[in-house]
Amino acid sequence: MYQWYYPRLIWTSLGDEDSGFRHRKGWYGVTIIRTKEGWLYTYITDVERGKTYFQFRECDPRGEDSEYVLIEALDRPLWDMFPGVTVYVDGLEIYRDKYLFPPKRAYYGRYIENWQWREEPVEDPSETYLEEDWKDFRMPEFTQTELDQINERMQVSYGKVSLARVRKWETGELRQMQKKRHHYPVYRDGIVVQGRGVTLDDVARMVNDPALLRFDPQKQAWICTTDLVVDEAAELIIRDASLRMHCDRPGEHKIAVMYGATVRIERSTITSDTENYFLWRFTGTANYGYDLGMANMHVLMNLSYGTFGSFLVEDSILDNCAYMFLDTPRELRLKNVKLTRLHMVDAGEYSASPGEASERKEFVRGEKAFCVFIKNYDLLLFDLDGIQFSGTESPSDISFLLNSEKNRLNVYNCDFGEERVVVKRSVKMGSFWASRWPEYYRSELGMVNCRFKRLVAEDEMASIVPKYYLDVQVVDSGGKPVSGAKVSVINEVDEERYPAENLAVEKPIQRSGYPIAMVHHNLCLGLPLRSTVTGEDGHTPLPDDREHTLIVADYFLGQNGKKEFTHTVKVISPQGKEKVITGISLDETWYRVDPMKPTRTIRVVMP
Numbered sequence: 001m002y003q004w005y006y007p008r009l010i011w012t013s014l015g016d017e018d019s020g021f022r023h024r025k026g027w028y029g030v031t032i033i034r035t036k037e038g039w040l041y042t043y044i045t046d047v048e049r050g051k052t053y054f055q056f057r058e059c060d061p062r063g064e065d066s067e068y069v070l071i072e073a074l075d076r077p078l079w080d081m082f083p084g085v086t087v088y089v090d091g092l093e094i095y096r097d098k099y100l101f102p103p104k105r106a107y108y109g110r111y112i113e114n115w116q117w118r119e120e121p122v123e124d125p126s127e128t129y130l131e132e133d134w135k136d137f138r139m140p141e142f143t144q145t146e147l148d149q150i151n152e153r154m155q156v157s158y159g160k161v162s163l164a165r166v167r168k169w170e171t172g173e174l175r176q177m178q179k180k181r182h183h184y185p186v187y188r189d190g191i192v193v194q195g196r197g198v199t200l201d202d203v204a205r206m207v208n209d210p211a212l213l214r215f216d217p218q219k220q221a222w223i224c225t226t227d228l229v230v231d232e233a234a235e236l237i238i239r240d241a242s243l244r245m246h247c248d249r250p251g252e253h254k255i256a257v258m259y260g261a262t263v264r265i266e267r268s269t270i271t272s273d274t275e276n277y278f279l280w281r282f283t284g285t286a287n288y289g290y291d292l293g294m295a296n297m298h299v300l301m302n303l304s305y306g307t308f309g310s311f312l313v314e315d316s317i318l319d320n321c322a323y324m325f326l327d328t329p330r331e332l333r334l335k336n337v338k339l340t341r342l343h344m345v346d347a348g349e350y351s352a353s354p355g356e357a358s359e360r361k362e363f364v365r366g367e368k369a370f371c372v373f374i375k376n377y378d379l380l381l382f383d384l385d386g387i388q389f390s391g392t393e394s395p396s397d398i399s400f401l402l403n404s405e406k407n408r409l410n411v412y413n414c415d416f417g418e419e420r421v422v423v424k425r426s427v428k429m430g431s432f433w434a435s436r437w438p439e440y441y442r443s444e445l446g447m448v449n450c451r452f453k454r455l456v457a458e459d460e461m462a463s464i465v466p467k468y469y470l471d472v473q474v475v476d477s478g479g480k481p482v483s484g485a486k487v488s489v490i491n492e493v494d495e496e497r498y499p500a501e502n503l504a505v506e507k508p509i510q511r512s513g514y515p516i517a518m519v520h521h522n523l524c525l526g527l528p529l530r531s532t533v534t535g536e537d538g539h540t541p542l543p544d545d546r547e548h549t550l551i552v553a554d555y556f557l558g559q560n561g562k563k564e565f566t567h568t569v570k571v572i573s574p575q576g577k578e579k580v581i582t583g584i585s586l587d588e589t590w591y592r593v594d595p596m597k598p599t600r601t602i603r604v605v606m607p
Contacts, residue, residue: 026046026047026048027047027048028044028045028046028047029044029045029047029052030042030043030044030045031043031044031045031100033100033101037059038059038060039057039058039059040057040058040059040060041054041056041057041101041233041260042054042055042056042057043055043102043233044292052102053232053291053292053295054232054233054259054260054291054292055292056260056303056308057233057260057308057309057330059330059378059380060521101195101196101233102194102195102233102234103194103195104194104195104196104197104198104202104206105193105194105195105206106191106192106193106194106198106202106203106206106207107191107192107206107207108189108190108191108192108207108209108212108226109189109190109192110187110188110189111187111188111189111190111192111227111229111231111256112185112186112187112291113186113187113188113227113254113256113281113287114185114186114287114288114349115183115184115185115186115288115289115294115304115349116183116184116185116186116349116351117182117183117184117351117352117353117357118182118183118184118351120182120184142163144163147162147163183288183294185294185295186349188227188254189226189227190226190227190228190229190253190254190256191203191207191212191213191224191226191227191228191229192229192231193228193229193230193231193234193236194231194234195234195235196234196235196262197235197237198234198235198236198237199236199237199238199239200213200222200238200241200243203228203236204222211225212224212225212226213225213226216244219242219244220242221241221242221243221244221269221273222241222242222243222244223244223246223273224243224244224245224246224253225246225253226253227253227254227255227256228243228245228253228254228255228256229254229256229258230255230256230257230258230261230262230263231258231261232258232259232260232261232289232290232291233259233260233261234258234261234262235261235262235263235264236261236262236263236264237264237266238263238264238265238266238268238270239264239265239266239267239268240266240267240268241268241269242268242269242270242271243268243269243270243271244270244271244272244273245270245271245272245273245278246272246273246274247272247273247274247276247277247278248274248276249276250276250277250343250345251276251277251278251279251322251323251345251347252276252278253278253279254278254279254280254281255270255278255279255280255281256281257280257281257282257283257307257309257311258283258289258309259283259289259290259291259303259306259307259308259309260307260308260309261307261309261310262309262310262311262312263309263310263311263312263313264310264312264313265312265313265314265316265318266313266314266315266316267314267315267316268316268317269316269317269318269319270316270317270318270319270321271317271318271319271320271321272319272320272321275320277320277321277322277341277343277392278320278321278322279321279322279323279345279347280321280322280323280324280325281323281347282307282309282311282324282325282326282327283306283307283308283309283327284305284306284307284325284327284328284364284373285305285306285327285360285361285363285364285373285429286325286327286347286348286349286350286361286364286365287325287347287348287349288304288305288349289304289307290303290304302377302429305327305328305360305375305429306327306328306329306375306377306429307326307327307328307329307330308328308329308330308377309329309330309331310329310330310331310332310381311326311329311331311332311333311334312331312332312333313333313334313335313337314333314335314336314337315335315336315337316336316337316338317337317338317340318337318338318339318340319338319339319340319341320340320341320343321341321342321343322342322343322344322345322347322368322369323343323345323346323347323368323369324339324342324368324369324370324371325348325364325368325371325373326370326371326372326373327364327373328373328374328375328377328429329379330377330378330379330380330381331380331381332372332379332381332382332383332384333381333383333384334383334384334385334387335383335384335385335386336385336386336387337386337387337388338387338388339370339387339388339389339390340388340390341390341391341392342369342370342389342390342391342392342396342419343369343391343392343393343396344367344368344369344391344393344396344397345367345368346365346366346367346368348361348364348365350362350365356437359437359438360427360429360437363427363438367397368397368399369391369396369397369398369419370389370396370397370398370399371397371398371399371400371401372384372399372400372401372402373401373426374401374402374403374407374409374426375403375426375427375428375429375441376403376406376428376429376441378520378521378522379406379407379522379523380507380521380523381523382407382409382523382525384411384412384414385411385412385413385414386412386413386414387411387414387415388414388415388417389414389415389416389417389419390417390418390419391417391418391419394417394418394419395418395419395420395453395454396419396420397419397420397422398416398419398420398421398422399422399423399424400421400422400423400424400443400445401423401424401425401426401427401443402423402426402441402443402444402445403426403441403442403443404441404442404443404444405441405442406441406520406522406523407522407523407524408446408523408524408525408526409444409445409446409523409525410445410446410447410448410467410525410526411445411446411447411448411450412448412449412450412503412595413448413449413450413592413595414447414450414451415450415451416450416451416452416453417451417453418453419453419454420453420454420455420456421445421447421452421454421455421456421464422456422458423443423444423445423455423456423457423458423462423463423464424443424458424459424462425440425441425442425443425458425459425460425461425462426440426441426443427439427440427441428440428441440461441461442461442462442463443461443462443463444462444463444464444465445463445464445465446465446467446525446526447464447465447466447467448467448468448469448526448551449467449468449469449590449591449592449595450466450591451588451591452466455557457557457558457559458559459559460558460559460560462558462559463556463557463558464556464557465498465553465554465555465556465557466553466554466555466557467501467551467552467553467554468551468552468554468586468590468591468592469542469543469549469550469551469590469592469595469598470489470500470540470550470551470552470602471539471540471542471598471600471601471602472487472534472539472540472550472569472571472601472602472604473534473537473538473539473540473601473602473603473604474487474534474538474571474573474604474606475538475603475604475605475606476605476606477605477606477607479605480538481534481536481537481538481539482534482538482573482574482606483534483535483536483537483538483574484533484534484574485533485534485538485571485572485573485574485606486531486532486533486571486572487531487532487533487534487540487550487569487570487571488530488531488569488570488571488572489530489531489550489552489567489568489569489570490530490567490568490570491552491553491565491566491567492565492566492567492568492582492583493563493564493565493566494556494563494565498553498556498565499528499529499530500528500529500530500550500551500552500567501526501527501528501529501550501551502526502527502529502546502547502548502549502550502551503525503526503543503546503547503549503551504526504527504546504547505523505524505525506523506524506527507521507522507523507524508521508522508524509521509522526551529547529548529550529551532548532549532550533548539598539601542595542596542598543595543596544596552565552567552586553565554586554587554590564585565585565586566582566583566584566585567584567585567586568580568581568582568583568584569581569584569602569604571604571606573606577606577607579604579605579606579607581602581604584602
């Protein structure tokens with residue numbers, strides 16, 4: 001566990017979200033990197049094997065400097081229930097402004113593409129010695145007095161221990177740890193990118209094999225004839241370039257974005273080099289990743305179920321591709337992006353241990369062209385603005401599973417063409433402290449100034465709210481613009497839940513004391529804005545004034561149908577004169593091809 005302490009603030013624990021490191025006998029190196037932007041990276045090196053694993057990537061978006069980092073090593077593992085473990089710490093080194101990330105590297109070779117569940121034992125004694133310790137282990141019988149003593153010693157580190165939680169461990173995780181069934185790696189070959197800030201030029205130079213990656217001067221594009229893998233915590237930058245994935249059959253090659261990785265695409269085109277589409281492969285529920293947990297644990301931990309990375313694309317084209325399943329990103333930006341020739345396919349791996357793991361897999365089973373899945377983890381950036389969607393076999397599904405109990409999310413200025421916009425409920429994907437499965441989340445998508453043909457709220461916890469920019473012009477009786485007039489908007493049907501809003505972004509903090517004193521960062525796009533002021537031209541502000549532009553809801557769409565909204569606009573001139581217009585109803589004619597150029601204007605003539 002890693003705790004950050006901030007001046008004049010309560011302590012913040014940015015934990016590893018149950019990263020699932022099960023030690024073996026021997027020494028390990030731990031590297032903790034704290035960046036100036038607030039990111040925290042942790043790597044673990046198995047010294048004996050010479051292998052480094054990426055453990056987790058977390059961020060405090062407030063960007064404040066921490067006074068120090070506290071590393072806790074538990075001397076009483078899991079409330080005195082398991083055999084004691086002695087932890088030795090040696091060779092502690094601390095640096096300022098030193099690059100500690102793995103060096104830039106790109107090579108062609110075997111990589112772990114997935115993890116497959118098999119009922120086969122692992123024979124390596126260094127991996128099985130704890131199983132030997134636990135094979136005859138039975139959960140001790142605790143009295144309430146003993147539980148109180150354990151809770152007093154543990155304080156708040158792991159929350160209160162109850163008889164119910166003891167029974168859960170006895171019937172759940174402990175029994176899994178005693179079994180000899182495992183996840184085994186599934187390998188593919190590809191170009192593997194490691195380190196930070198790696199470009200296609202870097203990759204070509206380091207791989208040094210034109211048969212795998214070359215620049216074609218006639219096509220003015222990079223041609224890749226194998227999988228392109230952005231390894232755990234690595235960063236690939238594609239800027240002012242064209243990349244073509246050469247596939248001799250549909251889905252032959254993949255762009256694989258592994259756990260904690262970052263992909264930055266700017267002013268670029270990624271497409272196929274033939275008529276055959278290529279696949280995206282994001283780590284997540286359908287395609288396991290997170291090698292540290294998978295290689296060291298018998299039970300799946302939280303980080304196995306999501307990408308927890310950054311996918312940042314601007315002013316680019318992503319073409320002739322399939323299975324863009326963005327599962328639990330930390331940062332997601334698609335701004336002024338064309339997603340063309342999208343294919344609906346199912347490229348998931350669904351082998352799983354019985355019970356919850358299998359049920360989680362089944363929850364995401366199915367064909368996908370483009371799908372965003374937000375669960376119970378912190379989402380630091382969600383910026384989907386100016387996207388154009390088109391599928392090869394319309395209508396394709398553009399799907400959103402959003403945790404709207406934690407976040408308030410909109411997409412802006414998107415053209416969904418002939419495709420279906422499908423919103424489904426989300427679900428909690430595993431927790432060391434989870435009280436039940438499944439725990440579903442309400443999923444609501446706000447669609448601001450979007451063009452669409454068909455919207456689908458697939459279940460009782462899913463909803464969609466189309467919204468449009470509101471342009472009000474205030475003039476006097478002579479037709480001259482009135483500046484400084486106050487324009488207020490009221491939703492006549494549901495002002496409490498769907499008032500007018502702006503384009504501001506807020507990241508409210510939610511503190512919880514269970515199981516540890518965590519600080520969660522939620523994300524809210526668009527804050528309530530019930531009034532604004534006209535400018536010199538007599539108009540309400542345009543969207544470039546993010547805090548003062550007006551956005552109003554057209555209707556609410558749920559599984560049981562549509563609820564139309566109407567609005568009241570109230571105008572008060574600088575001289576105190578007032579005019580009210582009621583029953584204003586919006587529709588698709590309010591859509592703006594250019595958000596800065598209104599197609600509809602409410603003209604108010606002051607007396």
